[in-house]
Amino acid sequence: MISGPPRRNALPQESCSLCGLPLGRRPVKGWINGREMLYCCPGCRAVYQILLARYGVIPEDPTRTELYRECLKAGIISGTESAQDNKISEPQGSVSPDSVELRLRVSGMGCPACAWLLERVLEKTDGIREVKVSFSSDKAKITYEPSRLSPKEIMAVIGSLGYQSFSEEIHEAGQESASRIRLGVAALITAHVMMISWALYVGFLEELSRDSVLYLSIPLLGLSTPVVFWCGLPVIRKGYSGARNLVPNLESLVGLGALSAYFYSLVQFLWRGLHLYFDTACMLITLVLLGRHLEQRARSSVGGDWLERMGAGHGKARLLERGSTRWVSTREVRKGDLVLVEEGEGVPVDGLVVEGEGTLDLSMLTGESKPVKLGEGEAVLAGAFLLKGCLGIQAKENGERSWLSSMASMVEAALSRPSAWERMADRISRWFVPAVVLLGAGTAIWIWAEDGLLEEALMRGLTVLVVACPCALGVATPLARVAAVGLGRKFGIYIRDPEVLEAGGKIQSLILDKTGTITQGVFSVQEVICFQENPELVLFRASSVELSSAHFLARKVVAFARGLSISPQEVKEFLEEPGEGVCGILEGVRICVGNRAWMAKWGLGMSEEQDREASTRESQGCTVIFVGWDGRVRGAMVLGDSLKPGALEVVSSLKDQGFEIWLVSGDSPGTTSWVARQLGIERFLGGVLPQEKASLVDRLSREGKKVCIVGDGINDAPALALAHLGISLGKSLGSPSTVASVQAARTDPWVILDVLEILRRARKTVLQNLVLSLLYNLAAIPAAMAGFLNPPLAVLAMFASSLTVIWNSRLLAKGTLSSHYPARMDAPG
């Protein structure tokens, strides 16, 4: 509703201050605190004044009221605010009343300079507070004041710069086909132009009469005009906006080239000259359109659309309410709601299965393609796909706050934060362009002064301009980054910090956290020791007594017994002493289960051999529970943490790769050293506090080593943050606020190898890309200056270099990991 103060920029107010509909011929005027407001009718003015009076001091800033927010939500917002017109859904969650976040997809960005240009221009636009345009993800995040600007106007600004913007939900299919039509028309006409031009060239050889040449040049002009000015319109517009804002881009150079070729030919045509370059103008436009088209396609094959698919919370959920279901937007699902998922549907929210069971494909989350069976009481995450069965899921989080979407926004943020190399490439390309313009102009002037050939000078200058465009350099790093992040995602690895793509390849020291990384992190019965007794009897009696206890070790024992199909029975006269043990009578026998002191208390004797055997286990970090009856200790159960399957192979592979491996743990030094010895790790630290892990990282990096730490992300936070590369394993539900630079959805130890390989390959790809693109430019500029190239050839060379870089990045994105990942997943266990 209340649109607030008229825009500060001098634009005349076009719509009613209240209802937002267009003003009539003679709008109704009203004065509010000395400011003139316009309304479509006296009614609107009356209501506006009523509301002002009612809500007191609004005039200063009406947008700060709750009423304003409610009206915004209800869609009766004024101004030219027409959120619904553009199918932009209601302002997203974090609305402070006076600023709204708008997320758009921007197409047509050829290199990071485009993103930079958009940011700069949008930032200067009145009413926009914050702009973040990401070249890598083709996305723009704009915080604006809805009272002063509408999404439509923002999109118009973007459009005026020669780019197209879409609401995130809409696909740009229509736009894409429009640009394809331009390309098609351009290609068709250019083919004809080339044919005629060729006839002219040949005609020169065969002494074509001057009149027939002049006659042939008429259709040339007629044909090339629409190519340059209609097909080339987006090119010229983009080039102009770039040049005007001092960020000249490929379009600026090519547009300049095409226009100068066209106008030079036009002048020649009018003065009945014979030196026509209409074909060059057409070729340039067509090639740019073709190049951009190919580039866009190749780029989307690098980035894929996984970012789109990951951004959960866009879909719908079947909400179960009072026995009936209805479809709602996933965003509307609140914590605690019941959601029904049927066969062939995706799970919309994070939650617990409360009903039914099913087979799920978790590859979106973990990269693991083997289906997983889930049943009641188990947790599922949004993004899983139900292959078979039907599930009732109780949402654990609001719909828009799923683990996957938090990962998606994390990854997106990572993609839009330029790394050091990228900033360097950006800086280079920004200086490159003016330098190239000077170079081109210099070449042209030199040729002109030397040979006096204006045409040759012009063409030579143009060629230098076009061939030197540092486009490939601009996309070299960001594309490799998109590819690496995409590759990681395929394997359940989420790279949060782009810096690690550079640091990651150079890791020397590897610190492994024991619990949760190398070991299961779960206590379970490892072994039952029996002293001249039937193990089944020992387990049966022990578990029967433990059945009545709520102690967590007792429950592990019971679970273990049940796992072996031993069913414990109730005991009589149950007694429990916290910290010592339990006892009870079963089949007339008093059975005691507990520690040494408990055994002694009940007068159950233990031989030296038994004691020694128990002590050995204890020194390995295990807990031993004794069982005894009839005056003697009969057996013991050893509970402990076990190594993850594959831990040994992974550690030895890491050792083979020459990493300096440390094992650290908060557990006792004894336990840690035992695990380290099992894995063959020489450097280990037990009983360390989280801060001590951090200081170890610090110490190693002071020694000049690049340090990587792997942990479960819960108590390793300081160390993870400090290390050059922090890998956090597992899905820490509800707290994705981890500080690790890499978050893995998997918990198997192989993920460490995968991360290191991805980073190594990413680094390699970035370096290859940079070298390739620079080589192209460095080799092509002298060739162009020497006159070995003509403008259309230069454009071809330019796109060839971009495409090389894109395809190199694509290789990374589409690749699999050499550490034979699929074979491992199918391996038993």
Next chain:
Amino acid sequence: MLEMLGPFFIGAAGSLHCVGMCGPIVVAYSLQRADAAGGARAGLGHHLIFHLGRLSSYMLLGAVAGVVAHLMNLEAFMGQLRSWVSLLAGTTLVLMGLVLTGSLPFPGRGQGNAGAARWVSRFLGARSLAGKLGLGVATGFLPCMLPWAMMVKAASSGGMLEALAIMALFGLGTVPALLFLGISASSVSSRFRLVGERIAALGVILMGSLLFYKGAKALFHLKGLAG
């Protein structure tokens, strides 16, 4: 019968305009209820009472128009005046429709009804059902081209009952959009609202043209008889 549908239709289309103008009032009192009741939006009862109030003021206006119509009917010597009234009303309606489309400026200095505005702001603070009734009644008197146009139509209808029915139907037509808005946060785009307003304006123009045509025909017919 068909003639009676006109006002309803114009009300329904025009109410998309109401969403922009009166919508904030509905939202405002809904909000206030929400404060009082701790979260819940204003109940259906409050909305119905509000609309009842609005309807009753339209009915009141209709009654006034009806009295005028009735008086004119009584005084109609030889039916001549009726035709002139039809012509006049038709012309007025067409002009009003043009104002609604924005092609003509709003007549006068557009001071509107200051009294109604004062009422509205007083009742906006009220929390009771009676307050909502008052608010509805006051809202009905806010300066708005649509009810005025309907009043002209009502006054030209020639009968007390018809006049009342026209205003009541018009009022009823405006209820759904606002009610929907009040109960659940709807989203009506401004383009959609504009289309609604334009349709209403065209409806008014059409209605005026019909009246004019009827008046002209009657007059011509009478003249023809006289001649």
